[in-house]
Structures are given as structure tokens and as C-alpha cells.
Amino acid sequence: MITHPRTEELAESVRLWIDEIRPTLDPRNAFLARVAANAMATIYRELTQGPAAEAAAVDGMSSVLGHEGAFAELNTEFCARIRSGALTVETPGVLAALQVMARNQIAIDQPSYRPEGTPPPAG
Amino acid sequence: MTVDVRAGLERLAERLGGAGARLTEAQRLSGGASMETWAFGFEGKDGPESLILRRRSVPFDPENGRAISLQTEAALIQATGAKGARVPHVRHVCEEADGLGEAYVMVRVAGETLGRKITSDPRFDAVRPDLARQCGEVLVPIHATPPPPGLNLKVTDGQIEIERYEEIYRATGAERPILELAFQYLRKHVPPPVEPTLLHGDFRNGNIMFDPQIGVASVLDWELAHVGDPAEDMGWICTNSWRFGRPDRPVGGFGDYADLLAGYAAAGGRPIEVSRVRFWQMLGSLRWGVMCLGMYLSWRDGVTKSVERPMIGRRVSETEADLVVLLEEGL
Structure with missing residues (x-):
């Protein structure tokens, strides 16, 4: 991949431009522009954090399933084995793998969200 | 026209x-x-x-x-x-x-409906500790109202709801292991049947008008009303998606389970166990996750064009982050 600019820098430049023009828009479009800027920020995070998140998901799922594989095929098999009842909350490693996947995905999708179990804000 | x-x-x-x-x-x-x-x-x-x-x-x-x-x-x-x-x-x-x-x-009555104001605005600091109890109280006359004849309200229960949302989830084609596990777990933990009552159906922080002096002023937005398990209305207001940044306060981001349940019982409601509320709360997170997937699909399939829709699809991971904790804690 070329580095001048990197893909995430393109995404970041678009996000900054949207933020710049937002104040000039009518209320409906200003709202949608904020959503669009958030979408660009999500793309940025996926580009920068996605590869490590996917590698961690692959690790977790392959250790439960007992074999290697690419993310998509492991994910399909993981889902099928949960659905069939072969994997449950009691199966060693299942919840641990899912916790890592959930934590990494929320960090990409909605980093400001405070999931169940988060302690109260300080102060 | x-x-x-x-x-x-x-x-x-x-x-x-x-x-x-x-x-x-x-x-x-x-x-x-x-x-x-x-x-x-x-x-x-x-x-x-x-x-x-x-x-x-x-x-x-x-x-x-x-x-x-x-x-x-x-x-x-x-x-x-x-x-x-x-x-x-x-x-x-x-x-x-x-x-x-x-x-x-x-x-028209004065009051506030914005969820984040209720959980965080200092204007509500004084009344906030009383709100969960009041939410329990206000549900009693709703649940005690016989559904007026001829309205054909939908009747549901835990089992039916799991099946309904699983069907919607399967139709999306998405493969999300946490949602899969939540479906399987909830299927094994459906609470015993209970006498169905009228339900508000969308009883959550955001659909209730609060007054900074008196607390609950008015329960709004009745379009999802139906008949079912009274704990469903309690579980929905406890779903973390409606706690507006205060997951440490399980009822709407402002109160505790015990106050909600005590308010309900004190006002004459049939006592409800917290595990039953937690079942509906977990199903609430799952339901909201599936609904977010559905909103993304309405964009993918060209039904709606707004950029909002695909971004709502990225909120499924909020419900997954909640569900994985609930699955760990157990019901």
C-alpha cells in the first residue's frame, strides 16, 4: 500500500472537511453530516485497529475450534456450532474469545459507548 | 397526498x-x-x-x-x-x-423526555433517586387495565419473542457469534408462563416525560403496546441501550432493580423476581441488536437511503458488548 497518503489519512481528511462545513448546513443535513463524519471516523479506526482485532478473533476462535483458518470460515463455523448447541457458555474458551471480540469491535464501532458492567464515571 | x-x-x-x-x-x-x-x-x-x-x-x-x-x-x-x-x-x-x-x-404538559438529561442533568439530581420506584408504581395501573375489546392487540411471551427475533436475524444472513449464543442461552432460560397483561411495549428512558420536581409525569409513545409478560416492560427499561451512559444504574440509567420492583409491589403489582426482569433485559439487548441489523438492511436493500441506517448497523456491537457481560454473569 502507498503511504503518501495512507488510506486512513484520506478518511481522516474527509472527516475533518465534513466537520468544517457542518455549521453551514440546515439542521437535518447538519445531523446527517455528523453521522457521516462518524462513519469516516469508524473507517479510520477499522483501518488502524481492524487487522489486530481480526487476528485476535482468529486466535480465540481457532483455539476453541481446535484448528486454524481464515476469519470468515472460522466465524461461520463458530456460529454454526453455537447454534447446534456444541458450544455453550460453559465450553472453555468460548466466552473469553467472545469478550475479546466484543471489546475490540466496540472500540472500532462506538468507542464512547459504555457497556454493561462499566463502572460509574469518575467524580 | x-x-x-x-x-x-x-x-x-x-x-x-x-x-x-x-x-x-x-x-x-x-x-x-x-x-x-x-x-x-x-x-x-x-x-x-x-x-x-x-x-x-x-x-x-x-x-x-x-x-x-x-x-x-x-x-x-x-x-x-x-x-x-x-x-x-x-x-x-x-x-x-x-x-x-x-x-x-x-x-401539553411540561417536562423532559431526553434520556441523557434524566440520567445526568443536575436539575434531576434531587428527584433521580426516586425515579426507579416511581417507574415501578406507574406500571401497575397499566398492567391492571383489561385490554379494551376489539383492539386485536398482539399477544406474546418469552418463547414467541425469541423465535420472532431469531427468524428476523436468520433472514438478515448476518453471522454474529454473540447473538447466536444469546439466542441459545435465552431459549434455555425462558421463565415459566405467567398471566399475560396489557403492556406499554416500549417502556424505557426516552419515552417517559419526567418533571424535575415530581418525577414521572407521563408515559408516552404507546405504538408498541401489546399483551404479554409484565416483566417485559421492566426488562426493557433496564436494557443498557437506554441507560444513556450510566450502565452502573440498571433502571434507565437512574435507579436500581430493587427500587423498581419494590415500587411495583407496593402499588399492588404481583411481585416479580429480578431474574425474570433480567431475562427480558437480555432479550431486550438482543432485540435491539437485531433491530439495528434490520435498519442496516433497509439501506442495503434500497428501502431507505439515509447514511444514518448503515451507521445504526454498527451499533449492533453495542448490544454484543452488553450481551457478552450478561452471558458471563448469567441470569
């Missing part, structure tokens, strides 16, 4: 306020995709009135989704209000002659 709402409100002013009543105010407050809210007022023969018009802006399709008609909504508000529930006062249910389509009018 476009409806001239302002002209309709002028006619309504005369109809409700008597000949010569003049519209003094008409302002659109908010609008979802299919529902409009207008604040309006007039000077009538009995003095000034401040009202709210709630009207559907696209035709109602009873086969599509689970919403009820606005006439049914108004009938339920009146029926629960007669039982003592804190609900809006319905001033008028619109008819063909009003030219406003499907709509009803309620008396």
Missing part, C-alpha cells in the same frame, strides 16, 4: 375551541420516519389551550411490523388513564372530517 397540517390545525382550533377560536401557535416539534409531533395552541371560548398533535405521516400498514394504529393508541391511553396511570390526557381523536389523517390530540 400531502396534508396541510397548519390548515388542519386551524380547523381543529375552531372545532375544539368553538366558533371564532384562533390558532395562536403551531410548530412541528419532531418527526420520526412515519410520525409527526406538533405543538399548537388556540384561544377558545373557555380560554387558552396548549395541545400536542400526534399524527402519522405515512399510511399505516397493520401487517408491517408490530405498531398499533393511533386510534388504538389513544384508546389505550384513555383506558389506562381511567385506571389511574400517569399518561397523557387525550383531548380529541381525529376523524376523517378533520383532514389530518390518522392523528390524535393531547393536552
Whole structure:
């Protein structure tokens, strides 16, 4: 991949431009522009954090399933084995793998969200 | 056909306020995709009135989704209000002659509905510790209201809801292991059947008007009302998606389970176990996750074009982050 600019820098430049023009828009479009800027920020995070998140998901799922594989095929098999009842909350490693996947995905999708179990804000 | 709402409100002013009543105010407050809210007022023969018009802006399709008609909504508000529930006062249910389509009018009351204000605004600091108990109390007359005959409300229970949302999830084609595990777990933990009651169906922080002095002022947004397990209404207000940044306060981001349940029992409600509420809470997270997937699909399939829709699809991971903790804790 070329580095001048990197893909995430393109995404970041678009996000900054949207933020710049937002104040000039009518209320409906200003709202949608904020959503669009958030979408660009999500793309940025996926580009920068996605590869490590996917590698961690692959690790977790392959250790439960007992074999290697690419993310998509492991994910399909993981889902099928949960659905069939072969994997449950009691199966060693299942919840641990899912916790890592959930934590990494929320960090990409909605980093400001405070999931169940988060302690109260300080102060 | 476009409806001239302002002209309709002028006619309504005369109809409700008597000949010569003049519209003094008409302002659109908010609008979802299919529902409009207008604040309006007039000077009538009995003095000034401040009202709210709630009207559907696209035709109602009873086969599509689970919403009820606005006439049914108004009938339920009146029926629960007669039982003592804190609900809006319905001033008028619109008819063909009003030219406003499907709509009803309620008396305007002051208060706050924005969830984040209720959980975090200092104006609510004094009343906040009492809100969970009040939410329990306000559900009692709602659940005690016999569903008015002829409304054909949907009847459901835990098992039916799991199946319904699993069917929707399967149809999306998405493969999300946490949602899969939540479906399997909930199937094994469906609580024993209970006498079904009338439910508000969307009882959560955001659909309740709160007053900084008195607390719960009015329960709004009745379009998902149905019949089922009374714990469903409690579980939905405890779902973390509606705690607005305060997951440490399980009831709506403002209170504790014990206060909600105690308020319900003290007002004469049949006692409900917290595990039953937690079942519906977990199903609530799962339901909201599946609904977010559905909103993404409406964009993918070209039904809606707004950039909002695909971004709502990225909120599924919020419900997954909640579900994985609930699965770890167990019911």
C-alpha cells in the first residue's frame, strides 16, 4: 500500500472537511453530516485497529475450534456450532474469545459507548 | 397526498375551541420516519389551550411490523388513564372530517423526555433517586387495565419473542457469534408462563416525560403496546441501550432493580423476581441488536437511503458488548 497518503489519512481528511462545513448546513443535513463524519471516523479506526482485532478473533476462535483458518470460515463455523448447541457458555474458551471480540469491535464501532458492567464515571 | 397540517390545525382550533377560536401557535416539534409531533395552541371560548398533535405521516400498514394504529393508541391511553396511570390526557381523536389523517390530540404538559438529561442533568439530581420506584408504581395501573375489546392487540411471551427475533436475524444472513449464543442461552432460560397483561411495549428512558420536581409525569409513545409478560416492560427499561451512559444504574440509567420492583409491589403489582426482569433485559439487548441489523438492511436493500441506517448497523456491537457481560454473569 502507498503511504503518501495512507488510506486512513484520506478518511481522516474527509472527516475533518465534513466537520468544517457542518455549521453551514440546515439542521437535518447538519445531523446527517455528523453521522457521516462518524462513519469516516469508524473507517479510520477499522483501518488502524481492524487487522489486530481480526487476528485476535482468529486466535480465540481457532483455539476453541481446535484448528486454524481464515476469519470468515472460522466465524461461520463458530456460529454454526453455537447454534447446534456444541458450544455453550460453559465450553472453555468460548466466552473469553467472545469478550475479546466484543471489546475490540466496540472500540472500532462506538468507542464512547459504555457497556454493561462499566463502572460509574469518575467524580 | 400531502396534508396541510397548519390548515388542519386551524380547523381543529375552531372545532375544539368553538366558533371564532384562533390558532395562536403551531410548530412541528419532531418527526420520526412515519410520525409527526406538533405543538399548537388556540384561544377558545373557555380560554387558552396548549395541545400536542400526534399524527402519522405515512399510511399505516397493520401487517408491517408490530405498531398499533393511533386510534388504538389513544384508546389505550384513555383506558389506562381511567385506571389511574400517569399518561397523557387525550383531548380529541381525529376523524376523517378533520383532514389530518390518522392523528390524535393531547393536552401539553411540561417536562423532559431526553434520556441523557434524566440520567445526568443536575436539575434531576434531587428527584433521580426516586425515579426507579416511581417507574415501578406507574406500571401497575397499566398492567391492571383489561385490554379494551376489539383492539386485536398482539399477544406474546418469552418463547414467541425469541423465535420472532431469531427468524428476523436468520433472514438478515448476518453471522454474529454473540447473538447466536444469546439466542441459545435465552431459549434455555425462558421463565415459566405467567398471566399475560396489557403492556406499554416500549417502556424505557426516552419515552417517559419526567418533571424535575415530581418525577414521572407521563408515559408516552404507546405504538408498541401489546399483551404479554409484565416483566417485559421492566426488562426493557433496564436494557443498557437506554441507560444513556450510566450502565452502573440498571433502571434507565437512574435507579436500581430493587427500587423498581419494590415500587411495583407496593402499588399492588404481583411481585416479580429480578431474574425474570433480567431475562427480558437480555432479550431486550438482543432485540435491539437485531433491530439495528434490520435498519442496516433497509439501506442495503434500497428501502431507505439515509447514511444514518448503515451507521445504526454498527451499533449492533453495542448490544454484543452488553450481551457478552450478561452471558458471563448469567441470569
